[in-house]
Amino acid sequence: MEQKTNVAAEDSKQEIVITREFDLPVDLLFKAYTEPELVEQWMGTKVLKLDNKKHGSYQFATTDPKGNQHRFNGTIHEFVLNEKITRTFEMENTLFPVQLEFLTFEKLTKEKSKLVMQIVYKSVADRDNMLKLPFSQGINRAHNRLEEIVNNLKK
Amino acid sequence: MNLRRDVFQAIADPTRRAILLLIASQAMTAGAIAANFDTARPTVSKHLQILSECELLTQEQRGREIYYQLNPEKMKEIADFIEPFRNMWNERFNKLESVAKAYKTKK
Numbered sequence: 001m002e003q004k005t006n007v008a009a010e011d012s013k014q015e016i017v018i019t020r021e022f023d024l025p026v027d028l029l030f031k032a033y034t035e036p037e038l039v040e041q042w043m044g045t046k047v048l049k050l051d052n053k054k055h056g057s058y059q060f061a062t063t064d065p066k067g068n069q070h071r072f073n074g075t076i077h078e079f080v081l082n083e084k085i086t087r088t089f090e091m092e093n094t095l096f097p098v099q100l101e102f103l104t105f106e107k108l109t110k111e112k113s114k115l116v117m118q119i120v121y122k123s124v125a126d127r128d129n130m131l132k133l134p135f136s137q138g139i140n141r142a143h144n145r146l147e148e149i150v151n152n153l154k155k
Numbered sequence: 156m157n158l159r160r161d162v163f164q165a166i167a168d169p170t171r172r173a174i175l176l177l178i179a180s181q182a183m184t185a186g187a188i189a190a191n192f193d194t195a196r197p198t199v200s201k202h203l204q205i206l207s208e209c210e211l212l213t214q215e216q217r218g219r220e221i222y223y224q225l226n227p228e229k230m231k232e233i234a235d236f237i238e239p240f241r242n243m244w245n246e247r248f249n250k251l252e253s254v255a256k257a258y259k260t261k262k
Binding site for chain 1: 245250
């Protein structure tokens with residue numbers, strides 16, 4: 001199946017931008033983030049709290065195969081129906097610092113929509129940890145450049 | 156396992172990345188490569204050795220000179236490095252799409 005999700009992680013930036021087009025009307029895509037029933041299904045989590053409004057907050061929990069529960073939570077800073085959600089995301093009881101997420105929902109056609117998810121981390125190192133890259137920072141620009149070269153070589 | 160054979164570790168070094176970019180357009184001798192850097196010639200040689208060990212470079216003997224060039228196949232592995240993260244999100248979003256479609260049908 002075609003990969004429809006794009007991930008951009010530029011060198012020396014403490015952010016990741018994830019872009020995806022969906023065969024869904026934008027209101028339905030938005031619901032996937034706001035209806036607890038939907039969130040639970042696609043994220044595989046239990047929704048403990050989901051208060052969809054400015055200054056609202058959420059708390060989700062997942063259970064790993066060993067039966068341990070992991071909770072994560074955040075505060076909603078902006079909430080514009082079918083347009084955007086700005087929120088924090090924090091994994092409880094881990095060393096990962098809180099991250100900031102800008103979710104932008106865009107109508108493409110009646111039946112298609114696009115999600116842009118910009119995630120801002122506390123530091124470049126925190127971002128790279130999250131990406132679980134086994135090598136040091138500063139690699140992504142090189143990667144982009146190298147990718148161009150490789151593509152040219154393949155022509 | 157020899158860690159040095161890890162291509163990602165090999166390109167984590169800025170000088171080694173610069174070398175790869177330098178020879179991307181043309182095969183070069185060690186001397187010609189070293190002329191582009193302020194670092195000592197043996198240091199550049201060491202970098203070339205590491206890049207060769209992890210197969211990012213291939214060597215070609217031309218007369219008395221050895222020319223280094225990029226190995227496109229190995230370079231492709233680098234191009235694929237962000238794939239696991241992207242795959243994770245792609246699968247997650249595929250799930251979102253199918254769950255949302257089923258929800259729409261139900262309502």
